[in-house]
Amino acid sequence: MERYPFFLLTLFFVVSSMVARTHCQKQTQALSQLYRNKMKGSSGINKGHFKPIHHINNSRVHPQEGMKEKDRIQMLPGQPRVSFEQYGGYVTVDKSAGRALYYYFVEAQHYSKESLPLLLWLNGGPGCSSLAYGAMEELGPFRVHSNGETLYKNRYSWNYAANVLFLESPAGVGFSYSNTTSDYIKSGDSKTAVDNYVFLLNWLERFPEYKKREFYIAGESYAGHYVPQLAHTILLHNKKANKTLINLKGILIGNAVINDETDNKGMYDYLESHALISDETAYGVKKYCNFSSDNSEISSECQAAIDEITKDTYYLDIYNIYAPLCHNSSLTLIPKKPSVANFDPCSDVYIYAYLNRADVQEAMHANVTKLDHDWEPCSEVISRWGDSPSTIIPILQELMANGLRVWIFSGDTDGRVPVTSTKYSIKKMKLPVKTKWHPWYLDGEVGGYTEVYKGDLTFATVRGAGHQVPSFQPKRALSLIKHFLAGTPLPDTSRYD
16 A cells, blocks of 8 residues: 555546546436436327326235334444434335335434424435435435545434435335336336335334324425325325325425426526526527427427527536536545535535445445445436326325425526426416415525415425525525424514615
8 A cells, every 4th residue: 555655546536536427417417318308209208197006005015023123223434423313224115026115214303303293305306316315415414525435414404303214216216226127117107106105104114103293295306296196195095094094294395397398488487587598599499499298399499499508508507507516526535624504516426435335335224235236326227217297286286185285495596497487387276375475584584485375385485595405505494394394484574674
């Protein structure tokens, strides 16, 4: 070792740079790729309404005695001391196929775990990991240092508000896997909803103390599909069983894919209104692009306008149009000074390095089957997506009709599923306004804006946040989740001096 310090240091930085180039941009590609595929008539993606699964075989729920203790994580490598318990492991959702989903669970801080609700967090993609994004760079208790080896505390972790469960779903995402490789070409919304539901039934057998606890589901981006679809599946099977199998109380979705037509129109209107594309290009989109669900192919004129937009935004982080890019993505021998408040744009690289370490995987009870691929923030194993409804609005309306609390939030600097898209989608629901648009506050500053609609739908923006709201505005995101879980309005003020 001592004879070759310069060689080893050089190799370290070369490998680190390769990691950065290969893995840094995955999440920004997943949703765009799905949209491109859905706009092709030959894609084979079913864009029809979500079809609930009425029959789920009870044999998919298995005894879980002793599994909880086996899943207990004593301490993660490089982890600071904490006052809460954490668990990680696999739940089999289909024995015959050998399909198992990986979860990471952090109980609430201190003694609050007994009184606080259970919250499931899902990232989208489709195909992106809730461990990569939600747990390790958004709302989980730790962030990864720039050396890819040690962790530091997130003082705005959502386990100050709830017991938080992160799930890598569907199989093929992160550490989740199937021994039946054909599962990876059969992924889609409906199958994901069923597997997530079966996961929950089994997980609650493993952690029976949470069976009667109030349960909420939250997520962002393509989880705008996952979260309502899972909620719908839970309500359906509660009714079929004539009892509360899962005590679901509400859902929360952020910068969420809700309705293809308004999502696309809102994105291009946002880029135009924020001076990121020319008036001529914006006019071309409006004249030549038809994003309605019955349109199977895009015209050459529309494609030309979209190509122009791609050039104009190529060197931006479209998921936060004002954020810096990751310019020096090498791991560092000595960790950079960390800051939860100022998100490091190279965080993907640090997380990739950390979660691919053998000692980390052993501590987390992950990769027990020794997968033939690295852990990735977004899956390269899932090769096809079979069904993706063009709209989720009917499901949201049904959830509200069944008395569920529904909140939709939007980081206002996201250019991919921007605030305009969400506003257009909500407008299509034609809901009467209960509490008119007004700013909400935190620490004497505007945290964002909110409007409440009849039917228990709350819309809230988070000022200064991109697509991953808790990454960019962690304190405001924590305030948001606390108010959502409590069912209380976001803080207003009557002072206008």
